[in-house]
Amino acid sequence: MSGMNEFIDNEVKNNDVVLFMKGTPDFPQCGFSGQVVQILNYLGIDYKGINVLADDDLRQGIKDYSNWPTVPQLYVKGEFVGGCDIVREMFQQGELQTHLTEKGVPVSGKAIA
Known part of the structure; x- marks a missing residue:
């Protein structure tokens, strides 16, 4: 395992939710990361x-690491969830909220109307 792979593995396994993105949460530098x-x-x-x-x-x-060609990439409890389209679709269908809750990640946001 390369040093970079070890770094990624460590981040993914030691944080409940990790988003590999272009830019930062405060200043996303692409629309997909921003979404x-x-x-x-x-x-x-x-x-x-x-x-x-x-x-x-x-x-x-x-x-x-993920064998996924694009960024952003969302990981929950060490597992790759998906990129922007998958995350958005799961969110709209309520599946993302369920997935997070099942993994023991507290969701405090409002339900979708």
Whole structure:
């Protein structure tokens, strides 16, 4: 396992919810990352945002780690959930909230009308 892979593995396994994204939660630098941030914030999820733009090795490393070609990537309790489209779809159908709750991650946001 490469050093970058170990770094990613460590982040994913030691934080309940991790979002590998372009930019930071306060300043997303792409629309897709921004959408996932909005969803997580709406649900009141405590999560760690990791900026892949800060490191080219990380940007490539996370794609290799998950075998998923794009960023953002959301992980819950060490498991890859998906990218923006999957997260948005799960959120709209209420599946994301259920998934988080089942994994023991408190969801405090409002339910979708």
